[in-house]
Amino acid sequence: MARYAMAIDLDRCVGCGACVLACKGEWNVMDGGARDWVIPILPEGRFPDVASTFYTGLCNHCDEPSCVPACPTGATYQDESGRVRVDKDLCIGCGYCVAACPYGARYHDARVHKVDKCDFCAERLDPDPHREPACVQTCPASARIFGDLSDPSSRINALVYGSPARRLETAEVAIGPNVYYLGDAHHVDQILAHHPPDPHRTVPPLPGLVWSRFLRPAVLAGVAVAFAGQAAAFFYQLARGEKPFGE
Ligand code: SF4
Ligand code: SF4
Numbered sequence: 001m002a003r004y005a006m007a008i009d010l011d012r013c014v015g016c017g018a019c020v021l022a023c024k025g026e027w028n029v030m031d032g033g034a035r036d037w038v039i040p041i042l043p044e045g046r047f048p049d050v051a052s053t054f055y056t057g058l059c060n061h062c063d064e065p066s067c068v069p070a071c072p073t074g075a076t077y078q079d080e081s082g083r084v085r086v087d088k089d090l091c092i093g094c095g096y097c098v099a100a101c102p103y104g105a106r107y108h109d110a111r112v113h114k115v116d117k118c119d120f121c122a123e124r125l126d127p128d129p130h131r132e133p134a135c136v137q138t139c140p141a142s143a144r145i146f147g148d149l150s151d152p153s154s155r156i157n158a159l160v161y162g163s164p165a166r167r168l169e170t171a172e173v174a175i176g177p178n179v180y181y182l183g184d185a186h187h188v189d190q191i192l193a194h195h196p197p198d199p200h201r202t203v204p205p206l207p208g209l210v211w212s213r214f215l216r217p218a219v220l221a222g223v224a225v226a227f228a229g230q231a232a233a234f235f236y237q238l239a240r241g242e243k244p245f246g247e
Contacts, residue, residue, distance in 0.1 A: 010184030019135035063176025070100035102197035172199035
């Protein structure tokens with residue numbers, strides 16, 4: 001089974017924003033919403049040690065995504081390829097997942113009252129695995145690389161494991177991002193300094209926490225017990241030769 005990941009080469013990114021436009025067009029992203037972003041970080045330091053970069057980001061499709069347990073309906077889930085996705089039919093737009101993402105990678109689409117985010121262009125790739133996400137295909141600098149990290153012959157495997165790739169992690173927020181940054185390591189330090197993942201957003205708001213950790217399991221357990229009781233009564237009546245349900 002594939003394990004999808006993306007690499008972004010900060011030495012190649014020129015900050016043109018073509019990736020963001022491609023994504024908006026591909027997925028009809030709401031004005032004011034974003035499935036990916038490019039934020040300039042202005043030059044810092046003293047000449048000649050001056051550095052600038054772009055925070056070119058998206059959902060990290062984390063190994064231990066804090067957004068998934070925050071979702072009360074199960075709409076946010078991780079598929080077998082590691083992609084963190086939103087089932088729009090199940091989403092009720094409560095926004096608990098938005099509050100539980102330390103990277104700010106989700107937005108509430110007010111047009112349909114659902115939450116939206118990057119899904120590595122799953123609907124585009126699943127019918128044809130040879131296609132690439134819209135942002136990768138559009139990038140004029142070839143700064144974005146996408147593929148199956150578990151495939152030793154893939155380009156992303158060679159780049160991630162063959163170079164000092166880094167992820168946007170801190171001591172407080174280490175949930176296994178699957179977006180890797182290539183290039184000058186100082187650029188990643190700049191991104192983390194200006195846009196660190198928020199350690200206060202790794203758990204859902206209290207109502208969501210109570211629902212997802214306690215009430216939802218209790219409701220599901222209650223339904224299961226009731227169902228088991230009905231089934232037991234049914235078979236008991238059958239075994240005694242009675243007609244079920246007083247027929
Ligand atoms: Fe969830 Fe945010 Fe991680 Fe994406 S970046 S998987 S939305 S916690
Ligand atoms: Fe950077 Fe490529 Fe996006 Fe342009 S399209 S901002 S070069 S990643």
